[in-house]
Every structure is written in C-alpha cells, then in structure tokens.
Amino acid sequence: MPDYALMNQFLYEGKAPKVEEMTREALAEGSDVEEVLQEGLIAGMSVVGEDFKRNRIYVPQVLIAARAMKAGMAVLKPLLMKQGAETSTATIVMGTVKGDLHDIGKNLVCMMGEGAGFKMVDLGVDQSAESFLQAAREHGAGIVGMSALLTTTMPYMKVVIDAFREAGMDHVKICVGGAPVSEMFADEIGADGYGVDATDAVDLFKSIYPKDSQ
Amino acid sequence: MNGQRPKRTPVMCQLANGHTIINTGVHPIDYFTDNDLWADCLIRMRELYDFDGILCHKPGRVHGIMDQVERTDYDADIPTLFMDDGSRIECTRDDDVYYKPSAEFVRPALDELDLDNLLSWAPKSFIAFQASKATLPISDPDGFEEHVFGTLDRVIDRVGDDYSVHGEVRAPFDHFLNILGMEEGLMALLDDPERSLKIIDRTTDWSIALAVAQIRRGAEAIKISSPFAGSGFLSPDMYEEFILPFEGRLAKAVLEEGKPIYTHTCGAIGDRLDLLCRTGVSGIECLDPPPLGDIDINEAIQSLNGRIFIKGNVDPVNTLLRGDAAKIKEDVTYILGAAEKMDGFILSSACSVAPPAPPDNMKYMVELCREITDQ
Numbered sequence A: 001m002p003d004y005a006l007m008n009q010f011l012y013e014g015k016a017p018k019v020e021e022m023t024r025e026a027l028a029e030g031s032d033v034e035e036v037l038q039e040g041l042i043a044g045m046s047v048v049g050e051d052f053k054r055n056r057i058y059v060p061q062v063l064i065a066a067r068a069m070k071a072g073m074a075v076l077k078p079l080l081m082k083q084g085a086e087t088s089t090a091t092i093v094m095g096t097v098k099g100d101l102h103d104i105g106k107n108l109v110c111m112m113g114e115g116a117g118f119k120m121v122d123l124g125v126d127q128s129a130e131s132f133l134q135a136a137r138e139h140g141a142g143i144v145g146m147s148a149l150l151t152t153t154m155p156y157m158k159v160v161i162d163a164f165r166e167a168g169m170d171h172v173k174i175c176v177g178g179a180p181v182s183e184m185f186a187d188e189i190g191a192d193g194y195g196v197d198a199t200d201a202v203d204l205f206k207s208i209y210p211k212d213s214q
Numbered sequence B: 001m002n003g004q005r006p007k008r009t010p011v012m013c014q015l016a017n018g019h020t021i022i023n024t025g026v027h028p029i030d031y032f033t034d035n036d037l038w039a040d041c042l043i044r045m046r047e048l049y050d051f052d053g054i055l056c057h058k059p060g061r062v063h064g065i066m067d068q069v070e071r072t073d074y075d076a077d078i079p080t081l082f083m084d085d086g087s088r089i090e091c092t093r094d095d096d097v098y099y100k101p102s103a104e105f106v107r108p109a110l111d112e113l114d115l116d117n118l119l120s121w122a123p124k125s126f127i128a129f130q131a132s133k134a135t136l137p138i139s140d141p142d143g144f145e146e147h148v149f150g151t152l153d154r155v156i157d158r159v160g161d162d163y164s165v166h167g168e169v170r171a172p173f174d175h176f177l178n179i180l181g182m183e184e185g186l187m188a189l190l191d192d193p194e195r196s197l198k199i200i201d202r203t204t205d206w207s208i209a210l211a212v213a214q215i216r217r218g219a220e221a222i223k224i225s226s227p228f229a230g231s232g233f234l235s236p237d238m239y240e241e242f243i244l245p246f247e248g249r250l251a252k253a254v255l256e257e258g259k260p261i262y263t264h265t266c267g268a269i270g271d272r273l274d275l276l277c278r279t280g281v282s283g284i285e286c287l288d289p290p291p292l293g294d295i296d297i298n299e300a301i302q303s304l305n306g307r308i309f310i311k312g313n314v315d316p317v318n319t320l321l322r323g324d325a326a327k328i329k330e331d332v333t334y335i336l337g338a339a340e341k342m343d344g345f346i347l348s349s350a351c352s353v354a355p356p357a358p359p360d361n362m363k364y365m366v367e368l369c370r371e372i373t374d375q
Ligand code: B1M
Pocket: A059, A099, A100, A101, A102, A103, A104, A105, A106, A108, A109, A145, A146, A147, A148, A149, A150, A151, A152, A175, A176, A177, A178, A179, A180, A194, A195, A196, A197, A198, A199, A201, B016, B017, B018, B095, B096, B182, B227, B228, B230, B232, B233, B266, B267, B268, B292, B316, B317, B351, B352, B353, B354, B355
C-alpha cells in the first residue's frame, strides 16, 4: 500500500519530482489508478485548499502544490483516459469575462478545480458569451465558471447567463466569482452559485455539479 | 509630507491611464508615445480636479520605440502598434497598454537568467515595453540618457513651482515578477529563495537609480508601485523576506536625497502595516477599505500616527466609481474626521481611480476636502 500520507505531504510542499515518482511507484505496485488519484493527489490538494482558505498558506504555496499535482496527473492521465469510457470526468469551462484581463484568481480556481478531480477547460481572459456557449457545448460541460475583477465587467456575467437561457442550455450551472462579486450580486443576476475564493469555488462545484452528467 | 500638519489637507489621486485618456480625449497611441502630450495630459487632469499635486507615474515615454514599429493601426477599436519582431502593443482607448508577445516568446526559467544581465534573453520589443513601464536595467542614477525623463522634466518645467510633482518607480519585486512572469515568479520564491533574493537585490538597484535620478531632476517625492505585496499574493513572512529589505534599501536611498518616499500596496494589507512601516518609508498609499481591502482608517491611524504619513483611502470603486453624492460625502467626512488626529495626511483615492469614474464624483471629493479642511 503506497504511503499516501507522505505523498500528500510532498504535494503540499510542492515537491513535484517526488509526487511524480510516488505516483509511478504506486502504479507499479499495482494500486488502482482511481485510488492513487483520490488518495494520493486529490486528498493532498484538498488540504492545500483548506489551508489557503484559512490564510495558513498563500498564493505561491498553492501554485507549487498545483504544479506537483500536475506532475502526478501527467502520469495518471493516459491511464485515466483509457478508463474514460467508464468514468467520464466532470467538466467545467472557466474564463474571465469580456473586457476583463485579470487572470490570476481564475487560474487559481482552475488549478484547485483540477486538484479536486474536475476537468477544467480554461478559456482565458476577455471571453464573450458566444465563446462560453461554444465551449460548454463542445466539451459537454456541466458547469461554467466566470471570473470578473472589474465593476465594469461584472454586469457581463448576466449577459452570459441570459445567453445560456436563450440557447436553451439551462442545464448548465453557472458559477461566478472575483473580488468585486458578492453572493448578493450572484443571486441578482441569476447565477447558480458564488465562490468567495478558489477553495470555496471548488466546494461549490462539488455541491452543484449536475449529478446526471458526473 | 514632512509629517507635519499643513494648513489644509492636500488632495491628489493616482489616475488609471484609461481615466486620463477618456477625460482628455487624446489618442491612446499618442498618449503612449509622446512625452509632451502626456505631460500636458497630466497637467490638464490636475487642473480638472484642482489637485494639490501631480503624480508623474513614469518619467517619460520610450525614445525610439516607433523605430521598432512595422505598422500602426491607429483607427482600430484597440489601436495597435505592430512591432517588427512579431509582437504587438495594444493601446486601449479606455484602459492601459498591453504587450502581446510573438508566438516565439518564451520567458527564461529562474536558473537560466543571467544575473549580470537580467534582460539578456528578451526580445527588443519586450525591453522597450518594460522600459515604458519604468523597468530600466540601469543601476547608476547618472547612467540614464536625458530623454528618459521627457515627461517628468516637462511637468516640472511647466508647473513644478506651483504644485508638488511626484515621481514613481516600480518596486524591486514588481520588476522581478515582470521578468519571470507572475506565476513563475511567485513559485521561484519558494523554489530557489536564494537566487530570487539575488535577482531582487539587482532590481532594487534599478529602482534606486531611477528614484534618485528623478529626485535630482526635481521630483518632490517618490511613490513605490508595489501592487503584489499584499495578502492577495504573499504571506507576512514572505513580505519580510522578499519585500521589506529591498523596499527598505530603496526608502533609505531616497530619504538620503532629502525627499519623502511612499509605498502603494493595494488590496488587503491589514496584517502587515507594521512590516510596511519597518521598510522605513515616509508614507503609505492606498489602505483600501473593505470590500477591496481590510482597512478602517480610524484603526490604521491609531497604529500609524507619528510613524508614517497616509495617502488614502477613499474607495475607488464603491465610492468614486459607483457612489452617489451622499456616499462620497459620507466617506470623505468620515476619513477626514479620522485624519484630524493624524500628523501627515493626503486625501486620495485608495487604489487608482478607475477609467470610467465620473469626473463629477472626483470634483465633489476635492470640493468636500476643501470645505471641511479649509476652515
Ligand atoms: C466560480 O468562479 C469563480 C470563483 C471564485 C473566483 C473567481 C471565479 N475568480 C476569482 N475568484 C476568487 O478566487 C481567487 C483566489 O482565491 C480570488 O481571485 P482574485 O483575482 O480576487 O485574487 C487574486 C488571487 C489576487 N488579485 C489579483 O490578481 C488582482 C490584483 C490587482 C493589483 C490588479 C492586477 C494584478 C492587475 N490589474 Co487591476 N488589479 C486590481 C487588483 C488590486 C488588488 N490589490 O486587489 C484591480 C482589480 N484592478 C483594477 C483596475 C481598475 C484595473 N486593473 C487593470 C489591469 C491590471 C493588470 C493587467 C495590471 C493586473 C492583472 C494581471 C493579471 N494577469 O491578472 C486595468 C483593467 C484591465 C482589464 N481590462 O481587465 C485597470 C482598469 C487599470 C487600473 N489598474 O486601474 C481595480 C478594479 C476596480 C473595480 N473593481 O472595478 C483593482 C481593484 C485595483 C484598483 N484600482 O482599485 C477570488 O476573487
């Protein structure tokens, strides 16, 4: 049985080569891919999320942990893809809305989402309603996450929500976040959820991911 | 700004470039390339708001940058300079300028950087763009060419006798992040703190040289632009390791020239006010109130009075951009009430004034400040 506690520790400390090595070893020992993913990587990343939320660690620590997670994922990915037919990964399309170029927070949400086992499709910054729609269709996403850092670009989130309604894509849940966004604003524009930070966003994704598409 | 109570509370703000472009009606490419035009914009904005001073947030435009431009799209929605190495510089009509690198652009890894020539890897358009943001790899205050100060010199020439003209430098850590890229730079601090510290030490020399040179040309104060040092980015421990010693060295150099220096760190900084003071700067700008930051001006004054001056802290978003007259009055009255107990205070927007902030809101803030503190 791999030492998952140690693997979690290495991930927390951002030791990418160690995480990669332990992932390979765990597979070589015959551990189940899904188990390595859950116990070795996702469990470690969830401690990172908790500690980030409580200001025990800050953005640089989250970034190196996400990089370590990625190193482990690179080993698992081909195997997970082989299993793809049985276990479809829950997909989330993320982007910063039109007119807004801030991406640091959105990138963190993507990293933490990946760390929690979601397939994150990162559209980048300055994204129009059409590109959110197109990406959600193309990737069969159950959630669309939007980030806005400007008061002037926040209202565009409603434009995207309306576009999804008009396109008959109400089944896609819409989550929003970013420094000026609040729970109240999210309710006002008819979003399905609001994440105050990256950890909260992931908790939100977990709680609202449409069950039938998981 | 010598820590004493002036006869009335001065007021001046840092304006986002987009705010100035919108309110002067100039073309963004001219704004980005023409020293005289930009200097005149800064002066016009002071007149518009009746500020007591002008922040000249870069010393000048980049000499010869147009020699690298292959084609200019002046009329596009986003006017753009197409550079001869395949990169673009987008000069937005209501915001800032942005560098869009060519497809071949790759930043170096931390261990690939040449410590003696930190920009040796960079294409010339990137070097020119960084120069436009005041990242100039020069460590000697006498080592700059005259044209570097084209804007600052003109502003001082035209209005320096009547108004306080402040210069600005990027924080040493800001240069560092701009070389390595945001995420790589933040990770580098943990991957190889020793090498990161060496690089920040070099970039501190750049900030010092430019700050001292600006003082020697007549700037009355220096602002350190340090937006990545708040708790949205670094822990207090990392602040102590990667920011404090270097901004401290910068502060000391400017103070030795006989002028004040203040730091602009936006966002949440409540957990590091003490550390900020320990850099030895004369003042702190921003002190963003909630929700953008976490500072209550009364509490901040209690802990900072006598140690440092404050430039702040009207909420640029909820008050100046979106607020009505009642909200502006409420905030300004509250802040100036608290500032009465303070020995050095400049009324200002906390962070920069957003591009679409209504000019009438700005004028009202200034009017209130005069009304309340002129008595
Ligand atoms: C489900 O979906 C979700 C859920 C949760 C989500 C989510 C999505 N997205 C985010 N979250 C949440 O999780 C993240 C991690 O916990 C958090 O993400 P955040 O993004 O909030 O937090 C990040 C980890 C750290 N925070 C940040 O990255 C923002 C930092 C500050 C300094 C900032 C930066 C860095 C920049 N800026 Co800009 N900038 C400021 C910021 C002031 C400050 N100190 O806060 C802010 C946001 N900027 C502002 C402005 C006005 C501007 N900026 C501009 C430009 C820039 C830079 C390009 C220079 C740079 C962005 C670089 C980049 N690659 O992102 C211009 C606009 C550009 C544009 N069109 O977008 C410009 C107009 C110019 C200016 N500076 O005045 C202000 C916004 C005012 C407003 N609310 O309208 C501002 C508050 C500073 C100010 N002047 O007061 C949560 O919000």
